[in-house]
Structure formats: C-alpha cells, structure tokens
Amino acid sequence: MNANLPMGDWLYDTLPEVYRLRDAEQGYPLRAYLAVLGEQGDALWDEAQRLYDNQFLETCEPWLVPYLAALLGYRPVHEIGPVSQRALAAQWIALVRSKGTAATLEEVARGATGWPARVVEFFQLLSHPQYLNHERAQVHGALDLRNAQRLEDLGTAFDSAHYSVDAGRIVRGEGLHNIANIGLYLWRLRPGPWPRHLALRMGTRRYACHPLGLDTQCFNLPLTEADRRSLAGPQHLPIPLSRRRLHEDLAGYHPRAFRIWIDGIEVDPAALCICNLSDQGAGWAHMPDILVAFDPVLGRIATPASQAAPNRVEVLFHDAFPGDVGGGAYERAAGFAEALAPLVPVNLGDNLQAAIDSVQTGGVVELRDSERFDGAFTIDAAADERIELRAANGERPVLGLTADCTITGAAESEVTLNGLLIAGGALVVPDNGTNALRRLTLRHMTLLPGITADPDGTAQQPQAPSLVIEAPGVLVEIERSVLGGIRAHPSTVIVIRDSAVDATERHHIAFAALDGIAAAGLVTIEDSTVIGKVHARVFTLISNSILDAALDPAGDTWPLAIHAEDTQQGCARFSWIPSGSRVPRRYRCQPSLALGEALRAAKEANPALSPLAIATIERRIVTPLKPAYTARRYGRPGYLQLLTATPLAIRTGADDESEMGLWSHVHQPHRESNLAVRTEEFLPSGLEASHVYAT
Template identity: 40%
Template sequence: MSFDRKKLLSLLPAYLRARDAEQASRLTDLLDAGERVELAALEALGNPTALQRQRRDDLQWKRDQGPLASLLAVLAEQIARFEEDIEQLQDDAFIETCADWVVPYLGDLIGYRSLHGQAPQAADARAEVAHTIAYRRRKGTASVLEQLARDVTGWESVVVEYFQRVITSQYSKHRRRWSHAAPDLRRWRAPRPGTAVEFENIPPDLDGLRRREPLDLIGGGFDAIPRTLDVRRIGSGGRHHIPHVGLFVWPWRALSLSGSPAVAADDRRFRFHPLGIDHPLVTLPRTETDLSSLATPLNVPMGISRRALHERRDDYCGHSLRLYVGISDPLPEVPAAAICACNLSDDGATWANLPAAGTYAVDPVLGRIALPPGLPAGTRVRVDCHHASAADLGGGEYPRTLATPATPPLRVPQDHATLAAALAALGGAGVVEITDSGRYEGDFNIDVAAGQRIEVRAANRCRPTLVLGAETRLTGGADAGITLDGLLIAGHRLRVPDVAGNLLRELWLRDCTLVPGRSLQADGTPVSPDAVSLLVESDGLQLRAERCILGALRVDEASEARLDACILDATAPERVAYAAPDGIAAGGPLGLVACTSVGKLHVREFSLVSNSILWAERATGDAWPASVIADRRQLGCLRFSYVPADARTPRRFRCVPDADGNVPALRFAARRYGSAGYLWLNPATSASVRRGADDEGEMGTYHPVAAPHREANLRLRLDEYLRVGLEAGIFHET
C-alpha cells in the first residue's frame, strides 16, 4: 500500500499532529474492554507472529492517537482497498491469479466449453481453462489426447493412432521399421510407434519402459502388431483404419494393501490376498512429468505379467509390490535382487517352480509367493501390493472421514493385542480403532450399555481383515447403537439375536465388507454360497449400510434396513438375498439407493428403490411366485431402476424393463466377489440400464462413479482437439 495511516499522518503540518496528540492525551482511549484485554495479551507475547504484531500495532494506534489520526486510519483503509482493486485488474488477466467470477470470461475467450458437473474431476473450471490454454499449443497430438483423457475422466489412458498400425507398402525414403506385416516372435517386447526406440539399431534393453509384450497385450491399448485395413467405422467395431484414433481408458485405479499378512498354504507357500485367494496384482501408475511423453505400461493400473516382472523387476519391486519376510517385527524387506518372477500354478498337491535357496518367487498373475527352503520355523510374510477397484467400496485403504470421539479410542494392536480384549476394556461404550491392515482371527461379541454407542473401525488408510471362528453377537440396552467402519469380515455371520434384554436400536455399517458366502476358496468361489452374512432376529432395529459389500441378509419383519451405494450379493440370482430370518417370509422394510442386489427379495414393503439394479431369477421348480416380492404394494416407490419382469412391487416410475416388456441383458465385467470389476456394468450393456438413472448415469452401485458422464465429457473435448477428418473411439481396458 502506497499510503498507509502513518504516511498520511506524516503529510500533515506539524502543528496539526501536535494538536491531535494533545487531544489524545486528554481523551480516554477508544478501546473497549475486550480490546484492552486482547492488547494486554498481545503485548505479553515474547515472540508474536506477523499477524499478531499487526493486530497489536492496530490496537496501540487506536489507543494512543487522537481523533484526526483515527480519521486518517479510516481513509488509509479505503485507499488500500482501492489499490487492491487496481492490482486485481492486472491479476485478472491471468487464469492462475484471476478472481473466480473472471474464469468463465477467460474460458469464453479461448472457446472453452464447460463439462457435465456430475464428474468430480471436471468440477474445477479454473484448472480446466488453464489446461486448455496449454493443450492448444499441442492440439491434435497423441500426448495431448492422453493427458486430456486423464484430466477429463480421472482415468489413466493410452491413445492409439491406428494409421501407424496398418500394414501398408512403405516409401523407401520414409521407412517405418516398427511396422511389420508379421510380428517378431523372438522378441517379447515391441517398440511403440512414434517413440524413441522405434529403430532397429537401439539395443533391446534400452528404454524398456516404452516397450510392450506384442503377444500378451493383443487387442489392448499397447498392442503394437500391425493389421490389414479395416474399413468399418471405429464406433461399429472397426479399428485399423487411417482416420481412426483409439482412446483406451482404465476405469479403475490401483488400491493399496499395506503391511498385510500373506496367508500361508504351508511353510513355503503363501498368497498375497488376506482371504487366501488367488488374486492378480496391478501396477501402481507412475505420474508422467512431461506432457510430450506417451504412456507406458508403468503409467496405467494394468495387471502385472510374469514376463514384465522378470524383465523389469526393479520397476515393480519397491514401487508396486514389496515383500517383508522374517520372524520378529519389524519384518525386514526382501531386496529386489532376491525376487524372481515364476509361474506358481498348481502342480498336483504343490505348486510348480518352487525357488531354490536364497530366491523368493512371486507370481503376479495368481498373487502367489514361494519362499526358499531352509528358513526358520515361524517365518512370517507381509506384503505391500495393489489391486484394481472401480470405486471406493467395501473395506479398503482409500481415504474415509472419521469422526473425532469424545474419549480417545482404544487402539489395536498398540493398546490391546486383540479386538476381543479391546472390546472388553471399553465397558459398554467407546471406540476401538484398528491401526493396521492386519489379519485378526478369533471370536468377539459386542454388548453396548443403554443409551451408549460402540464403534469398531479401521484407521484411515487401513483395511484390517477379521476372520471369525464363530458368529458375532451384537446386543445392547435401550437406545444403544453399534457402528462398524472400514472392516473386511469373513468366516462367519453377524447376528442380532432376539434374547431378553437386547434392545439394540441402530446398527451402522460404513465402508465394510461382509464376504458373500462368508469365506472364499483359493479360486475365489464361495465356501458357503447359501450362508447368511447378517441375521437380525430382534425387532425395532434400524440397519443402515453405506458403501458396503454385503452377503445375504435376514431381517425381522419389525426391523428396517436402508442401503446406500451398496452391493447385496447372495452369490447367485436364484438364491435369497433378503427375507425374514426363516429365509421365506417377508423381511422388514427395505430401502435401496444406488445399489446392486443379486438374489431374490421378499420384503414387507419397499420404502424406496432408486437408481438400483435388482437382479433376481427363479430356478426351475422354485416355489416363490416371483423373484422380487413386496407384500404391501400400495406403499413405497421404485424409480429409475432395473427390476425383474415378474416382480411384485409398487408402481414403478421409469424402470427397466419398460411398459413394452423389453428386457435388456445385464452385462457385468465380473460376477464374483474378489474379481476386479465386481458387478461393474460392462460398456456393452444396454443404454437403458447404463444411462437409465435419474441423472442419465448408470444404475447400480457404481452410479456415484458417473462413468457415462465422464465418457460424455471426453467426447465433448475430443471434438475440440482431434485433427480434421479423424474419428475417435473410446475403449475400456478391463
């Protein structure tokens, strides 16, 4: 500020300043009681901050100066605002510093078009306009299209210019040595067209990040094998044509699992997944720092192949996966040099290719680990790895919002080694927090004091696995409540029994997984496909679940359930997903919002079903009159949902199948829990389901992901950045 209050006062004649000071000495200071206390506290500070010093000076000025100085202070404040407004005019010429209201006007100058607000990645218009300015300098290039897809959708992407992958006669003065009519089967990796390794005189081990497996990746974004001309349009199945550009996007991301105990098959054989199933590992994408570079397999969350891990071990070990092997905590990390990639498939009663001494074998395709012989008894294995997920759903190490309890939580394993011990120490009320992604085996029950609440939760960025040996009983006094948050529960069911004194009022499940089928075999099939995950026998219970994966539910008719953004999976559409405790009669009122249900439903009434998928079927000879039954059809609402044609429900509003009886087929990327893309709608699904929600998004659990909106945003941007005459297609890597 060019004119502050002191400078304005100094410009006055000396006799005016002297007279003002004389009047100030005769007047009482203008500070009120609160300002006097604040000034005394600030003057007592030994090392005040800049803001505290400024506040102290303001109060001292107000105390010591006369009426003329006070008037000049008011004038100086207005001058400061005027100067700030002038400076802001200069700042408003740049997108980085302009005011929020200026952003749309700058965007209009460069032809920026706003995107659908449903996609969270498209919410910041300032960043979008700034990116647009940068992208226009490289408009039409493959690197810009890749970055554009990431910014608009939030998904990792790869752009393929198919004219470079068409088999053609080549001009002798412009040879494309990477383009062969037949693939070179002697090289496991092929260079990407247009990159620095496209020439034959480059050593095969140089710049391997830009190379790919030509045979393992056929059909995907990294397929480098040329094809003959395909004259079909890219939207109709054609790809290899001169005007075609393909955008391959990964609609899921790599979720971490940190310090998780590997599950032992014997003293040498282990599995990465805490449920002891074969589960493929995916790459933790590396961030591209240069806008001009093209994506490589290390920049996308794709599965790790055995050959890739063998050839590029240092790129994966220590970044996408780590092994910790030993006896005492903390377990030492296995160096990358001691890890080898192997095919550890079943070989009779054991696994093939068990390693020799000093070598630790990893199969990233099956998610298996084999230790060398000769390790001491009691050797334990912990892992850091990543798996694919399309949404923050069920137990996982994604960020969650945790409330601050009134009293500090009891921590497991710091304060208590087991969950049962921590619950016993609570005394009927409080919070138990598990602070790692460990595996906890054993039994526990929860009993809440009247009017109190017990919360068992995972700490933020943790995903503990609870393997129950027997059912967990949930009981409580009058107006008591229980919350389970961020847990993966397997092995047995949760039960709210109908016993004397059990007046439990609320049961909240947040970001939890109750494994469908209770537990899984090594190949991922459920051990008990007909088993129930949660049994509610008492009346008057309010069951609430948010972002959970649940097995079959049995709820008393006098209790009520509400599920938001959840999966309710009875392991097959012919089995019973929701009913009374006997599995036949009507269960309590049920509400489903943005949920996917697999299995038959029998409810007293549907309070609300919105943006959901009810996938249910009747087997041959089934005694049920319909696959979905609501006893009270004059109550409730079903809207914008997929409901079986034979369902007996209240009146439906814009549901599928429609009034004409057109029944679109449901196409899921995977139908079994534990698989990537679990109950995620395949892009080939009918538009009436994939764009049938109330906001033209997809029905089901993944409705909050807003995948159709992201694709619409990307197509809107492609119209601006594609060169004239080119046609783009969007393909999902699943």
C-alpha cells in the same frame, strides 16, 4: 487509504487533530457518524475488489469460471471427483498451445476422465509397402512368433503388431485399424494398496498374498511421468502385472508395485523369480528350489526348498477396484466419529476382545495393522452410548471369525463398524430378550458374500446370510459396503446406499425375514446393486439401483423375485427391477419403461393387438434389456462393473444420467461425455478418435 482498516476508522484518522479533540470532548458523535458512512464505503471497496478479482480465472468466483473460459473457446464439462472447472479450464488453456499431438491428446483424456490413459495411433500399425526414401524399420508384415512379449501384448494398448486396413469407422465401433483412427485407451480400475501384512500360509512353503487366501491379480502402482510430452508406458499405468512382463522388467516394478519380506528381511530382486504358481494336484506348479517365487496373476508366494520353512512371510502389493467401496486402504477419515472417546489402538498380538470390552460405555477401537485378527468377537454397548470399531485410515485389517460376531446394546445405544473385511461368520444382532440396540451402521465394510470362499472366489456357503437382525426395532445403515444376504426382523428399518448386497446367485435370497421366506422391514435402496431375491414389507425408496433377481428355474417357493407387501407406500425410480416384480409405483424404471413405450407405439399402429403380439413385444424388449457385469465373484477386479455391452438404458439410466447400481458414483457416462467434448477440440483435422477400455 489502508485496506486493512475499516473505512470509518480511516476517515476519522485523516481528520485534523483539533476536530478529533472536540469530538472526544462531546463523546465521539463524529466518529460514530463516520463509522456509519464507512459501512457503505467498505461495501463499495469490497465490490471494487471483487470486480477486479473476477477478471482473472485464478481468482474469480466459481460461477464465473465457465463464462471467462468461454471467451477463449472453452466448453464446460461434468465435474468428476475433486477436480474443479477452474482447474480444467486452466489445464485446457495450457494444452491449447500443443494441440494435435499424441501426448496432448493423452493429457486431455486424463484430464477429462480422471483415468490414466494412453493414446494409440492406429495408422502407425498399418502394414504397407515400404517407401525407400522413408523406411520404417519397425514395420513388419508378419509377427515374430519368437517374441513372447509382443504376442502377449496383442490387442492391448501396447500392441506392436501390424495390420491390414479395417475400413470401419472407430467412432461407430466398426473397427480400429484405419488410416484416420486414434484410440484412447483408458484404465478404469483404481489400484489400492494392501499395506505390509502377513501372507496367509496355504501349505508348506506356500503363501497367498490375500489374507483370506483368495487368488488376487496384482496391479502396478503407476509411476509419475517425468516428461508429459511423451506417451505413457506400462510403468506409468495401473496395468495388471503379467508374469512375463514382470520377469523381463522386474526393476521397473519392484519395489514400487510389490515387496516381500521373509522373517523380517526384504527379499532382494536377485533372490526373486517370477513364475506360474497355479494349482497342480495337491500343491502348486513350479515350486522353486533356490529362489523365492512370486506369481502376480494369482497373488501367490513360494519359498525355496533349499531353505528352511520361514516363520513369517510378509507382503505389500496392490489390487484394483472400480471405486472406493468395501474395506480398503483408501481415504475414510471423513466418516470417522472424531468426538468419541476414548480411542483404544489395537495392533497385531493385542487382545481385540479386551479392547472392545473396554469401550462398552462408549469409545473407539481402532485397528492399526493390515493384519488378520482371528477369533469370536462380541460387541455390547451400554445405554445411550456409541461404539465404533474401525480400521485406521490407510489400513486394511481382516476379521477372521471363528463364530458369528454378536452385537448387543442397551436402550438408545449405537454401534458402527468401519473399514473392515469380515469373513468366516456373520454379523448377528440377537434377540436375547434384553437387546435394545437402536442403530447399527456399516460403513466401508466388506462382509464376504458366502461367508468363506475357495481361492478362485467360489462361495463355500453361498446361501448363508452375512447380516442377521433378530432383535426388533433396529435401524441399520449400510454405506459404501459389500455384503452377502440379509435376514431381518419385520420391524427392521434398513437403508442401503452405494453398496452391494450379493447373495452370490440371482435366485438366492438377498433380503427376507429370519425364516428366509416372509417379509422383513422397511427398505431404502439408493445407488446400489442387489443380487438375489428380496421380500420386504415396504420399499420406502428404490433409486438409481439394480435389483438383479430371478426365481429358481429348478423350482421356487417364492411367488415373485422382488416382492413388497405394501405397495401404497414409497416409490421406485430410475432403477432396473425385473418384470413382474411387486414394488411401489415406478418412475422411469427399466425394463417397464422401455416395454411401456414399445407397447404404446404398437397400439397406436394397431389398436387391436393380439395377446400373442404383446407377448412377442415383451420378449423382444425385456430379454436383451438386462444388466451384465465384468465379474460376478467378489475378489475379482471388475466386481459388479457393468459391461460396455449393457444396454444404454441401464448404463445411463440414473437420475443424473449416470449408470444404475453400485458404481453410479463413478459417473462413467459423464467421463465418456467429457472425453468426447475434449477430443473434438484437440483432435487433428481429418482424424477420428474413440475410447477403448483397457480395464
């Protein structure tokens, strides 16, 4: 039979020609009858083919993958990102043949977590007397204090010092250097490129890599390992670039990790020096006389005094972030409005305001450079039209506002901003009497918290809002974005997903009415982190989020840090909300959940609890149950990333047992669980392993 033909046609074609001729004379009733029989034949054929394909891991249906893999001892794990169970099972089968080796454990850690990894056998770093028949020339009882690189690597995955035995078990966090211990170092931060762009001039012959002048730690862009049987080295990992490592091995990282151009000519490595360009008085330390200086820790460039000041200094480098949030050069094309037309491209030197005005009746303005566009911009959409102002996929443009950017529109109009970093001013939807904008969408946006910032990230206007909605009846949608405080009209409906609203301090105002006191809007907060006080009319939903707020200890006019006027509508679930907040009915929220369980247990033991005993229990439960972050200032690599010391009830408190807050979608607890399952299968007998976060 021909599988490309329907079964009915195949049956009809195999009949003797005399029957087909007679069938044609009578109007093909036989062919119609065989077509009906063929439908069932086709179904049987397809089922037979499906059963055959389902015998193999490469071709079986997705639901069968765990069952087939289980025949070989494979245990399914959480799916993290785009990696499928099929790929994980196939990788597992390939790795089984090399069980027990350090390189295999490293590969297992990478596959289980999706993070770059390096295995360290801590028993190799133990200092002990030499056995003359098995000399270990690399083992030294004392550290060479003249070896600066070894000193810099102390406590990292590349530590080569030798230690006495630490008798604690690594799986319990009791110690690292023991005979049975293996460490799996993981790099959680993802390097992201800043494509080639003009460095910001900070003074005579002084430039910052970041377009806003922020001190920025530069990271390595990992090099693919040529041989997976060897352990990953510094060049294969997204490590923060140190001055000394880059100085001693510049060829290992340049031009992959960073590049510099002076007046259009790329700086040769021989003309480049790596040094410390920290602040020194009104200038920088170690300003060069002959070579171009680069500081990877602060992201600074200095040109030599022996040459004339350049007209243009351009740079390409990489920073790092826990995930794809805010303006960035990561993949964003899925969120683009493809149906909108016309599309107006804008490059450095073009008139951005003229391009925005040209799409007033609908269209897209796309910034195709990772440059800084300075000016005062206004967006006005016609009735029933939609405007999108976006960064091209893979680019990171910056809008340096010289005044607030106003957004207006006629009836049923919509405006979307996508992929931009905005500083110097706020986004304002004014109430001018005619503004009838219906929807404002911020997607993959960064509205710099504090409007402007010093090089160290300190906000210069810490209490100034980044988004002001003065017009009534506007629907605001915020997705995968970072922004400062919000002020809104009471009728505003605002939806915040996978985002950070950072008022720079817990006692500053993150969300309120235009006067900064009254209630504003109907608020939905999902998988987000809010730093600052919130006063809303209604919390429609608070889910998997952290509302980190507190009253000003120096005196506050607000009665509560988190306050909803109407608590009969909406709900709060799987979130951290400060004690004493006025929100809708809570479901498994912290610290109220832990406090309620502790009080119930105490009352079962002693029904006559005194007020003093209750207060003591509250302090004991609530005080330590708070979120803590790797970094609080925007621009730092670990921005709003929860510390590993944060209580487990917060780090695994989301509805899917991920962490609460902005980085819920990173699924860090799931990655840790995957790693524990996989290392148990591949670890040599008698050894113990645990993960150590390098970033």
